[in-house]
Amino acid sequence: MEELVARLEEIAASVSRADYDAKGYHLDVTVAPDDVEKAALVLDEAGYTLEAITGVDWLGEAARKAEAEAKAAYAAAKKAAEEAGEEPPEMEPVDTSGLKDEMEIVYDYTSYSHLFRVMVRCRVDRDNPELPSIHQVFPGADWHEKETHDFFGIVFTGNPDLSPFLLPEDADYHPLRKDFSA
Amino acid sequence: MSELALSPNQETFVLNLGPQHPATHGVLRVKLVMDGEYIVSAEPVLGYIHRMHEKMGENRTWAQFMPNTGRLDYLGALSYNHGYVKAVERAAGIEVPERAEYIRVITVELNRIASHLLWFGAFVLDLGGFTPLLYAFDDREMILDLLESVTGARLTFCYFRFGGVYNDIDDDFVTGTREFIKRLRKRLPDYHNLVTKNIIMIKRLKDVGVISAEMCRKYGATGPVARGSGIDYDVRRSEPYSVYPEFDFDIPVYHEGDSMARYMVRMDEIEQSMRIVEQALDRLPDGPVKAEKVPKIIKPAPGDYYSVVEAARGTFGVRLVSDGTNTPYRLKLRSPTFSNLSLFGEAARGMLLADALALMGSLDLVIPEIDR
Amino acid sequence: MNASTEVYRLIAFLVGLIAFAALNAAYLVWLERKVCGHIQRRIGPKEVGPYGLLQPIADGIKLMTKQVMLPPQVDPVLFRIAPALVLIPAVMSFVVIPFSENLVAREINVGLLMVFAFASVNVLGLLVGGWGSANKYAVISAARCVSQNVAYEIPMLITVITMVMITGTMNLNEIVMQQPDITRWYVFRFTASPLAPVAFIIFFICSLAETNRAPFDLGEAESELIAGFHTEYSGMGFGLFFMGEYANIVIGTSLATILFLGGWQSPVPFIPGGWWWFLAKVYFLIFCVMWIRWTYPRTTLWGLLNLSWKILIPISLLNLLLTGGMLKLMPLAGGAG
Known part of the structure; x- marks a missing residue:
């Protein structure tokens, strides 16, 4: 277990322990998109199995974050100004146009032999969601990647066939994107 | 007939098994490339009853999604009820009274027996034996009556x-x-x-239809399919939840990996589920069946949560992302x-058509659950 | 008997036999449904008429009024000819079957040979139907039927040859005459062939396989091949296949009765023989056929062929040799009796 964590730490951007009882997984690993295959290889060697792959669309999250930060900064400035007895400054509009939205891809790994759930996640640019496929490591990932491509439009380079899998064969939409409406 | 089959230079032809076919038990289509009666390659084609439950989930409240899980x-269906409520309870930090947990286990295990009985009948039907189906339905009918009396x-x-x-x-x-x-108990022998x-x-x-343990791992197979290949993995035992740790039951594991092993695993599981139900009935505690302090509107703290249960066919997992x-x-x-079906393409390669259908039956497919 | 009465007699018998084959098929379906119903703890058809007895009539009317669909791309000639190719030989075989001493349409000396000659045409009908349907399932089914029928005709014919060696005749009525009571039924005639019951079982298994009945119904394995060779047939096209199948079952069990169970002869001397004995024996065997169908799962094609080539053919050859030796060492009195 410790060896696995150490090996994952070599690849990952961050590895943190999670509270299993509250969250349902033990290890929260964030990797760069290009490293998902390396992480899969490490887990494969450790005898883990891939339970599922899925995505999360974080549309507007960056803007929300920036706005929240600006608000917090403004509140602090306002408070400071009030304390100093000065006229509180006007709140400047937050410019969110340059912010890039992201999508998250989540891999759930588990082991048959002991209870240790590893969640590997990575974020890709929402406008150009692309990351390598891991179906060479786990052939079972093939279908999960197809499904994720269907729902989110995330391209897994190296996956043999990303034509609509669960959706109708002429589907050109990705229903789980937050800006999709039927 | 396709040109491919008639052309003397091509010895293979494509056979579409489904989407309407007696052996697929639903609307699954398998695209088979056949060499006579041998399967050269098999590719399941999914999505015929895809309903996008996951999108529906994003458009209704936590409680409103409950009927979808059934x-x-x-x-x-009760295992899927259980998987979902367990995930939300974990996210929202809701405690469940003991009696309710016992009732959950009793009903889920009865439902598992019903599911395995129906599978038993349908599987023998796939092999050409019609009669066991009706006996299995006879038994299952009693379970359904019992469950109807409490669940409606x-x-x-x-x-x-x-x-x-x-x-x-x-x-x-x-x-x-x-x-x-x-x-x-009297009829199983x-x-x-x-x-x-x-x-x-x-x-x-x-x-x-031999499936190796390694193949199960690579494809993420769980449930009776994995246990028929010698993998001792059952969420009820390895990731204990609800009141399962309080009961004495075995996890049947067979090492052959063939269709017979998967058959035996399910038949033994019926026996084990009966043991669990008996113990739960014996020890059924008194008390409320609903926690009192459950808020009307649930708002779990932001973050992601994961939770699994052992359904009749393997590990059912629910991943929730809450934004509060x-x-x-x-x-x-x-x-x-x-996941169990995803290994079919590899496992069926080179098999005879009749054997591949035995393999497919032994995977115990329920198509709405694959397509979601 | 002059020539013209002989013609009338034959026509009367043919009409009767066709009616018998059709009614028999209809009521065997009813029987099959009742039998399987009771085996499966159900009651079977009961709504149309008392005990559902009019159900076959209703089914027959339904089949006859249904349109016979001709799917695009089928071979129109082969597709139409196939059901007739299945039914006509089966009805023709009835001509030589002795229902009782006198109740036989045309008694000929090579009756047994004629039955087998016509029975072999049956498989041609299945092949033509499967091929003409232009349906992959039907083609697979037709290929299965042919290999299955070829494989099972061999042990069946070897067994029949053994029986002909013992009886010394191919006249079916004479064969029946040789078995006046239960001790002299050929199934128990150990003095002629020590493996006589085995021969009977081989013959019975082969006739199951020849008529594509469970557990050898690979041709119409519904969980694999939808409905096999008759997948594309509707209305009476399907109905004829169905009648042919049941007529073949009757032929198969009739032959088993005649060769091994004393035909229309009574098992005990003090009860007279007659057609009722013949029908009772035949229907008992048919009941066994149904019983087997609703009890056993289906074999695979490989298992089926292995059973024939590796088990049934060697045993039937052994039986042939043993019988030949026995006949040489202790010839039966009168060549037959």
């Missing part, structure tokens, strides 16, 4: 609530369940004598047969 796997539904259950169950069980249910177990020990059954299942509002931000349903 419509994934219509043969073992026979198939698409929506019985569990966050922090408990909808309805308390009564004495009729308890005595009825005991009677049913007594009856099934008959099934084994008539079906399991039948020479034709043995010839058709032994060493047919009264609807899920993302709701991922990890269905067991999706």
